[in-house]
Amino acid sequence: MSFSPINAIKNFQVAERFMRYVQVDTESDPNSTSFPSTEKQKNLSRILVEELLEIGVADAHLDEYGYVYATIPSNTDKQVPVICFCSHVDTSPDCSGKNVKPLVHADYQGQDLVLPDDPAVIIKFAEHPDLQNQIGHDIITASGTTLLGADDKAGVAEIMDAARILMQHPEIKHGAIKILFTPDEEIGQGVNHVDIKKLGADFGYTMDGEKAGTIEDETFSADGVRVVIQGVSVHPGFAKGKLVSALKIAAEVIQALPKDRLSPETTAKKEGFVHPNHISGGVDKAEIDFIIRDHNTAKLTDHENELKSIVEQVVAQYPGATFRFDVHEQYRNMKEVLDNYPQIMEIGLEAIQRVGLPAERRSIRGGTDGSRLSFMGLPCPNVFAGGHAFHGKLEWVSRQDMEKAVLTILHIVNIWEERA
Numbered sequence: 372m373s374f375s376p377i378n379a380i381k382n383f384q385v386a387e388r389f390m391r392y393v394q395v396d397t398e399s400d401p402n403s404t405s406f407p408s409t410e411k412q413k414n415l416s417r418i419l420v421e422e423l424l425e426i427g428v429a430d431a432h433l434d435e436y437g438y439v440y441a442t443i444p445s446n447t448d449k450q451v452p453v454i455c456f457c458s459h460v461d462t463s464p465d466c467s468g469k470n471v472k473p474l475v476h477a478d479y480q481g482q483d484l485v486l487p488d489d490p491a492v493i494i495k496f497a498e499h500p501d502l503q504n505q506i507g508h509d510i511i512t513a514s515g516t517t518l519l520g521a522d523d524k525a526g527v528a529e530i531m532d533a534a535r536i537l538m539q540h541p542e543i544k545h546g547a548i549k550i551l552f553t554p555d556e557e558i559g560q561g562v563n564h565v566d567i568k569k570l571g572a573d574f575g576y577t578m579d580g581e582k583a584g585t586i587e588d589e590t591f592s593a594d595g596v597r598v599v600i601q602g603v604s605v606h607p608g609f610a611k612g613k614l615v616s617a618l619k620i621a622a623e624v625i626q627a628l629p630k631d632r633l634s635p636e637t638t639a640k641k642e643g644f645v646h647p648n649h650i651s652g653g654v655d656k657a658e659i660d661f662i663i664r665d666h667n668t669a670k671l672t673d674h675e676n677e678l679k680s681i682v683e684q685v686v687a688q689y690p691g692a693t694f695r696f697d698v699h700e701q702y703r704n705m706k707e708v709l710d711n712y713p714q715i716m717e718i719g720l721e722a723i724q725r726v727g728l729p730a731e732r733r734s735i736r737g738g739t740d741g742s743r744l745s746f747m748g749l750p751c752p753n754v755f756a757g758g759h760a761f762h763g764k765l766e767w768v769s770r771q772d773m774e775k776a777v778l779t780i781l782h783i784v785n786i787w788e789e790r791a
């Protein structure tokens with residue numbers, strides 16, 4: 372007979388944990404050359420290790436790269452695959468994560484949420500469709516001047532509370548469980564130094580999704596492209612017929628990109644895009660960084676060839692100018708791996724249903740640590756953590772949805788044990 376973890380839960384601590392964790396500044400830095408990119412990320416990781424040790428997870432530790440590794444031992448005689456749960460501690464550099472002041476809007480009734488530290492920042496019911504599912508819930512937001520950090524401290528808090536419950540309730544049968552907390556996910560470097568052999572897991576789940584009840588098994592495939600344009604620099608007082616501005620060429624390249632397709636603002640669902648996200652330089656040399664995205668990995672080459680053709684056509688109009696076109700792989704669609712292990716998604720979907728939620732399989736217009744972990748030998752879909760409106764001041768999460776995520780973790784490990 373299967374065990375329902377709901378029967379064992381008397382008091383969740385996930386919301387309280389979450390509100391503590393978001394007050395620790397863990398913003399990552401895309402311009403840093405160190406790993407982790409900011410030393411302050413380890414401040415939260417140290418707290419997590421201390422709390423894991425306090426609840427009896429004896430091997431919890433922080434390594435030199437800022438990863439937290441921990442093991443909850445098996446409590447069954449069955450041979451069960453080792454399951455890892457992973458979340459990232461860093462917050463996005465797109466919005467300040469310093470001095471976050473979490474606020475609880477108890478018993479939400481559909482009103483717009485005006486954030487007190489900047490009354491111009493309003494989470495509007497009409498603009499956030501998922502708020503329709505939150506009537507009666509306790510909504511947690513920031514105060515209006517920072518992001519909240521639900522991406523992904525909600526996932527961190529959920530894994531931590533599930534760990535506490537598992538240590539306190541041995542009647543919930545499970546195999547060995549691995550916990551992994553990573554830095555620098557928001558800048559695409561979250562698993563650069565993960566020791567997969569040391570982690571020792573067979574399958575994983577990142578707790579980094581959005582809407583309650585969702586589990587994602589498909590991400591973008593992603594490349595980065597850097598276009599380096601070399602101009603001809605001449606004193607502007609003597610420049611006639613000689614000067615070739617790399618900066619103007621770069622601007623013209625961006626202007627020549629398609630206006631009605633192939634951009635984030637004109638695509639949806641499974642459509643890919645070419646997105647210039649940084650430009651720098653001057654007359655002599657200019658650089659444009661692009662991110663190239665598509666769910667179909669083969670289409671990345673098509674998008675890159677189209678971009679290269681645009682650059683060639685623009686640069687050809689400027690005698691003396693040259694360019695370099697550098698492509699580097701970022702991550703690949705985890706579905707290419709996960710389709711070989713259908714039981715991972717089957718168990719994830721069943722766990723969500725046992726919590727009492729309608730289970731929804733989704734694709735992500737983005738990537739997770741799970742994208743790269745899957746190709747490193749740890750097949751790893753992405754489970755909801757409950758946060759919404761990531762990376763900005765309008766971010767919010769529901770206490771009840773985080774509690775459902777905790778229960779989903781408990782059901783996942785219990786179902787793996789049942790099926791063993």
